Amino acid sequence: MATTTKRTRFSRRLPDHVTDELCNVLSEKKVFGFNDLFERVFENLKQRNAVSGGEEMLRLRSYEKLQNLVNRGLVEKNGKEYKGNARVHEASSAYAAAQEAAAAAAEAEA
Numbered sequence: 001m002a003t004t005t006k007r008t009r010f011s012r013r014l015p016d017h018v019t020d021e022l023c024n025v026l027s028e029k030k031v032f033g034f035n036d037l038f039e040r041v042f043e044n045l046k047q048r049n050a051v052s053g054g055e056e057m058l059r060l061r062s063y064e065k066l067q068n069l070v071n072r073g074l075v076e077k078n079g080k081e082y083k084g085n086a087r088v089h090e091a092s093s094a095y096a097a098a099q100e101a102a103a104a105a106a107e108a109e110a
Helices: 017-026 033-046 055-071 093-109
Strands: 074-080 081-084
Touching: 017 033, 017 055, 017 081, 033 055, 033 074, 055 081, 081 093
Parallel strands: none
Antiparallel strands: 074 081
8 A cells, every 4th residue: 555645835946046157058968077067157147137145155156056066976187177067957957947847747637
């Protein structure tokens, strides 16, 4: 006898601007050193007015999120250079929102 659990708790996940920008830059199929990658991400975030906490804190958060992408297999690391693979878009907030919407639609049909 299988029991199914119904999700009753509302979960709101805010977009992660740093990871989104990392995905945008790494989807260009170029190889980046961390400093070059961070400069591109930092400039893009400044243009979007999404920078908070200062440059050094953002550098630390970017490095941590980049290592998370490497561990998930979405970014290839060769020495000190990084290159996004075909699945790097899976880490973006838009992809996660689309997956949640598809899951909610499938659950509503069932």
